[in-house]
Amino acid sequence: MTFNKKRGNNIIFDIVVVGGGPTGIAFACGFAETNVRVAIVDKLPREVIANPKIDGREIALTHHSVKILKKLNVWRHISSKLISVIKEARVLDGDSTYFLNFNHQEIQKECLGYLIPNHVIRKNLYKRLRDLSNITLINKAECLSININKQYASIVLSNGKKIKTSLVVAADSRFSKMRSKMGISAFTRNFNKNMIVCRMEHEKPHQSIAYEFFRYNQTQASLPYIKNQSGIITTATKDLTSALMKMDKKKFNKEMENSFNNFFGKMKLLGKRYSYPMVTTYAKKFVSHRFAVIGDAAVGMHPVTAHGFNLGLKGLEILIDEIQTAIKHKTDIGLTAVLKNYQSKLHRVAAPVYLATNGIINLYTSTILPAKLTRQFILRFVNIVKPVKQTFLNILK
């Protein structure tokens, strides 16, 4: 196809990505130095995409995700000073001192994964994008409508421009408007809880261990960052999180020290607290003719198991591969047959992780006695039964 041309009022691209978040940009970078003309449309101004604000999310990345970021030529841009390693992860239930343990030696790697602030990932994705001449960022533009016919898809932007393309890829968040406009609904689960994320400095060292303390009304987790700092994650009812958000800093520090049973000694809030609603989504279809959803628009995970962006990267790796194979065989990249390969491959990876994560949350936030007993049993069961534990560890490889 011949693209990025202007015909009348229409601009023409091979692929249009709606959403310049981390998934949309990473996907577009997969077509670096090819003849594929890609446009990314985002409602945010370029300056905000280039210099994203801190959003409190510390992203735990698996080894496979790092491999993808290396392949996309993004990893080399990220300063090693801003990356920490996670050597071990421990899951504790209630007030019990017994813990389920995942250790880096069990996957024969030097660590279980890496921790990087989300805004650092996004900034470096943009740095890579900036150098690519076949990718155009159309900023400050919202996608208002989408029309698909046999030969092409066309979208209308809020700036009045019209784009024709072979394929529209929606990476416009878990509340994807593009997905809805295409008549694709999603399984949605509202946990009626909020998650507060923030960075804290603490007295006792984390020793590169991530912790997840499942208490009954509140889940308290920590992700080991550089120096004596951790990403602190508190999941609780909306009332409780709203009180924690309003609390003055000194009181909040004390509250966190108590919530961690003084595990880290003295704790001090660094920067702001950020609150996120806990709503998970799973699109009922990932594709239709000339249309695909990726990232959170496909699967909006609960952050408790830290798999959202990892799954997003896995999904875009699959889709890039299917599109490149189609191009090699001179096949139309918008055909459902091409896109369906992506759908079935991503579904195979994402469905078990999504269902297991939601199941874990149900069980570990339930206060009824059978659930409490089952929780204790499961921690021991996964620790002791090797094949079960291996299933969890394989996700990290």
Ligand SMILES: Cc1cc2nc3c(=O)[nH]c(=O)nc-3n(C[C@H](O)[C@H](O)[C@H](O)COP(=O)(O)OP(=O)(O)OC[C@H]3O[C@@H](n4cnc5c(N)ncnc54)[C@H](O)[C@@H]3O)c2cc1C
């Ligand atoms: C507290 C928290 C902690 C997390 N921790 C982890 C972790 O440890 N590990 C992990 O793997 N994942 C984690 N995640 C998940 C991860 O942050 C997300 O999976 C990831 O950010 C999703 O990226 P995305 O690009 O798909 O969507 P988004 O980041 O939501 O980006 C969507 C983009 O689309 C644009 N947009 C929306 N609608 C339109 C429109 N109509 N027209 C134009 N543009 C539009 C928006 O402006 C935005 O730029 C966490 C999430 C949270 C909330």
